[in-house]
Amino acid sequence: MANELIEDLQWRGLLYQQTDEEGMEKLLDEQKISLYCGVDPTADSMHIGHIVPLLTLRRFQMHGHQPILLVGGATGMIGDPSGRNEERQLQTTEQIDRNVEGIKVQMEQIFDFQSENGAKMVNNQDWIGQMSVIEFLRDYGKLISVNYMLAKDSVASRLETGISFTEFSYTIIQAIDFNHLYNHHNCRIQIGGSDQWGNITSGLEMIRKTHDEESKAFGITIPLVTKADGTKFGKSAGGAVWLDPKKTTPYEFYQFWINAADADVIKYLKIFTFINREEIEALEAAVQTEAHLRKAQKTLAEEMTKLIHGEEALADAQRITKALFSGDLKALSAEEMKAAFKDVPSVEMAKESKSIVDLIVEAGISSSKRQAREDVANGAISVNGEKVSNLEYIVDEKDRLEDAFAIIRRGKKKYHMVQFQ
Numbered sequence: 501m502a503n504e505l506i507e508d509l510q511w512r513g514l515l516y517q518q519t520d521e522e523g524m525e526k527l528l529d530e531q532k533i534s535l536y537c538g539v540d541p542t543a544d545s546m547h548i549g550h551i552v553p554l555l556t557l558r559r560f561q562m563h564g565h566q567p568i569l570l571v572g573g574a575t576g577m578i579g580d581p582s583g584r585n586e587e588r589q590l591q592t593t594e595q596i597d598r599n600v601e602g603i604k605v606q607m608e609q610i611f612d613f614q615s616e617n618g619a620k621m622v623n624n625q626d627w628i629g630q631m632s633v634i635e636f637l638r639d640y641g642k643l644i645s646v647n648y649m650l651a652k653d654s655v656a657s658r659l660e661t662g663i664s665f666t667e668f669s670y671t672i673i674q675a676i677d678f679n680h681l682y683n684h685h686n687c688r689i690q691i692g693g694s695d696q697w698g699n700i701t702s703g704l705e706m707i708r709k710t711h712d713e714e715s716k717a718f719g720i721t722i723p724l725v726t727k728a729d730g731t732k733f734g735k736s737a738g739g740a741v742w743l744d745p746k747k748t749t750p751y752e753f754y755q756f757w758i759n760a761a762d763a764d765v766i767k768y769l770k771i772f773t774f775i776n777r778e779e780i781e782a783l784e785a786a787v788q789t790e791a792h793l794r795k796a797q798k799t800l801a802e803e804m805t806k807l808i809h810g811e812e813a814l815a816d817a818q819r820i821t822k823a824l825f826s827g828d829l830k831a832l833s834a835e836e837m838k839a840a841f842k843d844v845p846s847v848e849m850a851k852e853s854k855s856i857v858d859l860i861v862e863a864g865i866s867s868s869k870r871q872a873r874e875d876v877a878n879g880a881i882s883v884n885g886e887k888v889s890n891l892e893y894i895v896d897e898k899d900r901l902e903d904a905f906a907i908i909r910r911g912k913k914k915y916h917m918v919q920f921q
Contacts, residue, residue: 503529505563511777512770514556516694516723519704524718527688528565532617535560535689536568536681538624538674540576541599542591545744546606548756549734552771553691553722554610560689562774566617568687569607570677571600573625578670606743609808620685624677636672643709644672644702652698671702678703679710682717689718697721725771728763743808749839750809754817757801758794762787765796773803829885829909834901837884841907846917851903853896856881856888865908865916875910882909 611619681687700719742748783796866872
């Protein structure tokens with residue numbers, strides 16, 4: 501069983517570093533265990549870069565192990581120096597509490613909390629928040645030497661530019677977490693991104709020093725997800741791709757995945773979805789033989805949107821996509837149009853009635869009045885999905901969606917948003 505899980509993780513490219521490969525396989529073979537992954541609440545939503553370790557943890561759950569999801573109410577107040585070249589902005593307790601609530605909702609979307617090995621959610625504020633400075637220094641500061649901490653990449657890389665004592669001490673606090681979960685939840689493995697290796701090994705060092713030789717805990721890191729062209733994964737034209745539908749709409753989320761390059765899509769299917777090996781290999785063959793059908797991209801977009809936003813949001817995203825592809829905007833609500841056209845060229849205009857010819861010239865949609873008249877006469881212009889071929893057509897309040905905007909299309913694919921002030 502353990503072999504099957506480890507082989508699957510290796511095939512998916514999810515194993516980067518392991519502290520003791522043989523020991524961990526033996527443990528997984530012998531018993532069902534608890535293992536954890538932590539997320540610091542630095543924002544009120546996770547983005548897609550955060551979820552790779554969590555999805556890996558979910559794979560362990562699907563093999564009968566119990567995931568512990570640690571939301572860092574305490575560590576979030578300190579700031580992890582890993583992978584950063586400057587200090588984090590400290591957040592207020594109220595901000596952290598709000599962020600914790602947002603992240604909890606998203607965790608519940610990914611994990612099974614009901615079954616026999618249902619996920620547990622914990623907050624390190626519950627044990628670290630009660631600790632005095634003296635306790636921290638006597639009980640834990642004594643266990644980890646400064647030399648050991650200076651050797652950590654997250655610290656060493658900051659020695660030139662400077663690192664506060666606050667962030668310097670972060671690795672000890674994360675080590676306390678692993679030790680606490682080991683003691684109180686029999687947690688044996690910590691999973692994290694590749695930048696967490698130093699923090700994970702600090703936890704193992706603390707467990708080793710506070711328990712006898714027979715005590716065994718392990719650490720796994722997951723490689724950083726990169727795109728084939730070398731650009732950063734997880735960014736769209738509008739910035740980070742968030743799990744919160746208010747920050748990244750389900751339609752935009754769906755579009756991010758469906759626009760994956762052929763060179764990346766199979767890798768993403770392996771890392772992010774729970775589709776089995778045979779299906780992924782069939783989709784890989786389809787990329788080679790019938791790439792124009794984009795079967796792999798459609799599957800990826802469907803699986804991810806369903807996982808994070810549910811069946812209904814997936815159906816809505818597919819409906820918007822279909823309407824845009826066919827040009828049938830009448831099938832969409834004003835809210836859906838706003839979401840779908842968030843990133844198209846946009847221009848602001850006064851709320852006044854204008855002929856279609858004047859409007860498309862002033863909005864820069866047609867280059868001149870002559871061109872505008874030609875475009876309208878040829879049926880190349882539509883307003884909110886309705887073709888306009890009458891040169892005398894007046895754009896007024898009837899065309900203003902929510903009394904605020906209109907979508908003008910020129911030709912088959914060129915969309916513009918006119919925002920009325």
